[in-house]
Amino acid sequence: MKFQKLLFGCLWLTGSVLLFTCDTKNNIDPAFKNYFIKYYGEDGNHEAKDFVVNDDGTVIILGTVSFGQTQAVQTRRVYIVKTDLEGNELWNRTLGSTFNEEAADIESIIGGPDAGNFLILSNFDRAADRTNMRLTVINSNGDSLKSYEYSQYLSLRGLSVTSSASGIMYISGLTTDIDAGSDKNVLLTTPPPILEDYLIIRLRNDYTIEFDDRIGGSYEGAAVKVVPSGSSFVYAAYSDELTSSNLPDNNEHEHNFIFRLFLSNPTSAAVSLFSGSLNLDEKMIAFTDKPLFNTFCAIGTQSDFNGANRKAYATVVSSSLSSVIAEGVVLSGPNEYEGVAVSAASTSYLMLANEINSANRRDIVFIKMSTGLVPEFTIKFGAVDNDDRGAAVAELPSGDILILGTMQLAGQQDKIALIKLRPNGTF
Amino acid sequence: MGFFKFIVGLIILSGLSIHVSAQEERTDCEQMLAIASEEFNSGRFYGIPALLKPCVDRGFSREQKQRAFLLLAQTYLLLDDPISAENSYLEVLRANPEFETDTALHPIDLVYLSKKFTADPIFAVFAKVGGNTSPVRVIQTVSPSGQPVNNNYGLRAGFQVGGGVDYNFTRFLAISAEAEFGFTSYKKTQTRFSDDLLELTANQSWATIPVYAKYTFVKGNFRPYGYGGFAIQFLNSENGKFISQKRDLSDLNPVILPESETTNRSLMEFRNTFNRSFLIGGGVRYKKGLDYFFVDVRYYFGLSNIVVPTSSADYTGVLPELGHADDMFRIDNLSLSIGYYHPFYNPRKLKHAKTKTVLKGINKSSK
Numbered sequence: 001m002k003f004q005k006l007l008f009g010c011l012w013l014t015g016s017v018l019l020f021t022c023d024t025k026n027n028i029d030p031a032f033k034n035y036f037i038k039y040y041g042e043d044g045n046h047e048a049k050d051f052v053v054n055d056d057g058t059v060i061i062l063g064t065v066s067f068g069q070t071q072a073v074q075t076r077r078v079y080i081v082k083t084d085l086e087g088n089e090l091w092n093r094t095l096g097s098t099f100n101e102e103a104a105d106i107e108s109i110i111g112g113p114d115a116g117n118f119l120i121l122s123n124f125d126r127a128a129d130r131t132n133m134r135l136t137v138i139n140s141n142g143d144s145l146k147s148y149e150y151s152q153y154l155s156l157r158g159l160s161v162t163s164s165a166s167g168i169m170y171i172s173g174l175t176t177d178i179d180a181g182s183d184k185n186v187l188l189t190t191p192p193p194i195l196e197d198y199l200i201i202r203l204r205n206d207y208t209i210e211f212d213d214r215i216g217g218s219y220e221g222a223a224v225k226v227v228p229s230g231s232s233f234v235y236a237a238y239s240d241e242l243t244s245s246n247l248p249d250n251n252e253h254e255h256n257f258i259f260r261l262f263l264s265n266p267t268s269a270a271v272s273l274f275s276g277s278l279n280l281d282e283k284m285i286a287f288t289d290k291p292l293f294n295t296f297c298a299i300g301t302q303s304d305f306n307g308a309n310r311k312a313y314a315t316v317v318s319s320s321l322s323s324v325i326a327e328g329v330v331l332s333g334p335n336e337y338e339g340v341a342v343s344a345a346s347t348s349y350l351m352l353a354n355e356i357n358s359a360n361r362r363d364i365v366f367i368k369m370s371t372g373l374v375p376e377f378t379i380k381f382g383a384v385d386n387d388d389r390g391a392a393v394a395e396l397p398s399g400d401i402l403i404l405g406t407m408q409l410a411g412q413q414d415k416i417a418l419i420k421l422r423p424n425g426t427f
Numbered sequence: 428m429g430f431f432k433f434i435v436g437l438i439i440l441s442g443l444s445i446h447v448s449a450q451e452e453r454t455d456c457e458q459m460l461a462i463a464s465e466e467f468n469s470g471r472f473y474g475i476p477a478l479l480k481p482c483v484d485r486g487f488s489r490e491q492k493q494r495a496f497l498l499l500a501q502t503y504l505l506l507d508d509p510i511s512a513e514n515s516y517l518e519v520l521r522a523n524p525e526f527e528t529d530t531a532l533h534p535i536d537l538v539y540l541s542k543k544f545t546a547d548p549i550f551a552v553f554a555k556v557g558g559n560t561s562p563v564r565v566i567q568t569v570s571p572s573g574q575p576v577n578n579n580y581g582l583r584a585g586f587q588v589g590g591g592v593d594y595n596f597t598r599f600l601a602i603s604a605e606a607e608f609g610f611t612s613y614k615k616t617q618t619r620f621s622d623d624l625l626e627l628t629a630n631q632s633w634a635t636i637p638v639y640a641k642y643t644f645v646k647g648n649f650r651p652y653g654y655g656g657f658a659i660q661f662l663n664s665e666n667g668k669f670i671s672q673k674r675d676l677s678d679l680n681p682v683i684l685p686e687s688e689t690t691n692r693s694l695m696e697f698r699n700t701f702n703r704s705f706l707i708g709g710g711v712r713y714k715k716g717l718d719y720f721f722v723d724v725r726y727y728f729g730l731s732n733i734v735v736p737t738s739s740a741d742y743t744g745v746l747p748e749l750g751h752a753d754d755m756f757r758i759d760n761l762s763l764s765i766g767y768y769h770p771f772y773n774p775r776k777l778k779h780a781k782t783k784t785v786l787k788g789i790n791k792s793s794k
Contacts, residue, residue, distance in 0.1 A: 021703070021730065022730040023566060023730065023731050023732035023755075023757065024566060025566055025567050025755075028566060028567065028732045028755050029736065035740050036739060036740050037571070037739075037740065037741070037746050037747065038570075038571065038572060038573050039571055039572045039573070039619075039620070039750050040572065040573045040574075041620050042620055042621040042677075043620070043621045043622065043675035043676065043677045044675055067675065067680075068680060068682065081573065083573050087573055088573055089572075089573030089574050379742060380742060380743070381742050381743070381747055382743065382747050382748075383743065383744075383747050383748030383749075385748075386747075386748060388747065407747055407750070409671065409748070409749055409750040410625070410669070410671030410673075410687045410689075410748070410749050410750070411687055412671065412673045412684050412687050413620070413623060413671075413673040413684075415620065415750065417747075418573070427737075427740035427741070
């Protein structure tokens with residue numbers, strides 16, 4: 001009987017322990033709440049482009065939504081999502097347009113009468129082979145307050161917009177309405193037609209054009225970004241223009257990174273700096289919007305002249321453009337790579353690139369890198385059979401890392417993906 | 428060939444002759460048992476043990492043995508030989524472990540003697556097989572999207588096999604332990620991004636060790652029972668197949684793409700292997716000889732969250748590939764089994780005779 005009592009006692013005790021350890025909402029660890037991959041979008045396919053992180057911890061994501069499955073009947077519109085830092089969607093907006101329109105950049109307005117609101121740069125197809133730009137001002141609720149079209153050339157495309165504390169703004173991009181009188185590569189024995197000039201537009205705080213510059217004379221080229229540097233500005237661009245022997249020039253369309261320091265008008269640059277390799281193309285994709293330890297960083301893609309053998313290529317320059325601190329390939333391997341985005345964190349540069357496999361499908365690669373382009377760690381996101389691509393990256397005030405990209409889910413639908421990581425790159 | 432036929436024929440012949448011989452012996456012993464009963468009724472007790480001995484040694488069937496030893500037990504009681512009476516009654520229980528005296532049929536001294544003994548099984552073993560279904564109970568919905576998602580879990584059929592052992596404290600109450608291997612399945616259908624569908628069909632295999640207290644009604648051919656207890660569950664594997672379908676229904680030109688199906692893939696990296704549950708159940712045993720067939724219905728209430736949260740935060744895998752993130756959930760299981768139950772009867776003398784109920788029985792039968 002004693003044994004029986006003991007056995008019952010043990011059973012009761014075990015049962016009680018088991019009962020009291022029942023998993024409930026209160027005792028499970030919701031790791032997904034703070035570090036996650038979250039997707040955004042509704043009907044249609046959604047392509048991520050850029051984001052801004054606000055002081056209140058919210059994030060406004062900019063992208064493009066496409067309706068319809070074939071290019072011929074596709075309708076594209078600018079799509080905006082606001083989330084909190086747990087990735088919960090607060091609202092989303094699709095901006096109206098009478099044209100197919102693609103998002104290009106979003107920035108906080110830091111000066112002028114609209115300070116506190118947000119600038120959205122987009123490009124719309126006014127007609128066949130004719131793209132114009134639009135600047136839309138939205139408030140923190142996503143309401144469109146006003147918008148301005150820029151069509152001073154037949155076709156022009158904005159890549160980025162910069163807001164300054166004084167209220168003036170710069171749009172960087174390119175135009176195919178070229179300046180025929182500009183310098184060309186005189187080494188070419190049979191000069192090909194000039195296709196693109198890079199374009200920088202300076203706007204007053206009422207969004208009217210103060211002046212615009214078509215710079216180049218290049219077969220291909222674009223201004224990627226204008227950023228303030230002290231009392232001056234730096235523009236970062238790429239083109240196949242001659243480098244005045246700053247780099248070895250040849251009789252090829254060889255693209256290089258170009259950095260120029262200017263006071264107000266980019267055509268009157270005080271300092272020029274070039275980065276690139278002989279007999280290889282380097283096309284810039286992104287440039288940091290603030291300095292890190294008095295340096296700026298650009299990322300792009302290096303390839304052969306025919307576009308093959310793509311590698312992610314980066315250059316760090318001093319903020320005064322006095323020197324190139326470091327330059328070179330940051331990602332290469334059996335697969336190909338293309339640079340996507342770069343941002344300055346507190347002590348490192350955060351870079352995004354796409355790894356491209358033999359089936360031409362991409363994965364997102366994140367690299368944390370020193371100002372000397374020494375990698376701290378690399379992480380890859382995505383599925384082998386899907387086409388996933390990066391868009392933007394930023395460090396949060398807490399040190400956590402926020403990555404924006406587009407994930408092709410189940411091989412059939414593109415959605416905006418927001419990824420939040422710990423500072424060491426783990427979830 | 429001829430030799431082989433000869434051997435087979437010889438074996439059959441020998442078998443037949445043994446069978447006939449045993450039959451004849453039983454007929455003889457039945458006559459002997461009748462003579463012994465007459466002797467008993469005539470009050471000639473002393474010769475009965477010697478009369479029955481040859482048949483006790485070799486000839487009685489199980490039923491005849493029960494009657495013979497019952498007669499011997501009564502005889503020894505009357506001859507004031509309690510040790511031989513007890514031995515004889517023990518043989519009665521060995522012949523029929525379910526034999527019980529009745530105050531209306533048996534002399535009171537035999538009834539009292541019987542209360543010193545029991546043949547109740549201490550252990551019993553059983554085996555079972557059946558079908559099951561596993562309802563999912565969500566602790567917390569996890570949306571892979573920034574917006575809430577709509578998840579529906581559907582029931583699917585599985586099956587299980589198992590076996591166990593009962594340790595009987597009393598005739599009614601037992602502690603049972605089992606080893607059960609179950610194959611379960613569930614289906615999750617998620618609607619997200621307005622109208623898009625993602626369907627997961629998952630198949631799990633479990634090894635379960637339930638321990639429970641069981642109460643059984645012991646009268647009649649149909650013997651209902653009920654039980655409750657706890658179980659440790661090991662999730663051995665979970666494989667899932669995903670079907671995704673993009674559906675843009677709000678568009679002016681609605682788009683519904685064909686379903687995209689993945690191959691079967693393991694989901695074990697997102698699962699806790701060790702889980703707990705408590706269970707309740709019941710059933711009916713049908714008596715067949717000294718053993719039983721039974722039908723059992725059981726419900727496991729899962730206590731553990733079987734999901735580790737990595738599926739909602741992963742560099743590669745189902746989240747980037749399909750946009751799938753597991754909810755935090757417990758999984759229950761409802762099963763219906765049929766089985767076979769075999770008690771190990773153990774005729775033995777009790778330390779304390781249970782004589783309290785005898786008087787109650789006499790009063791009852793006199794009414």
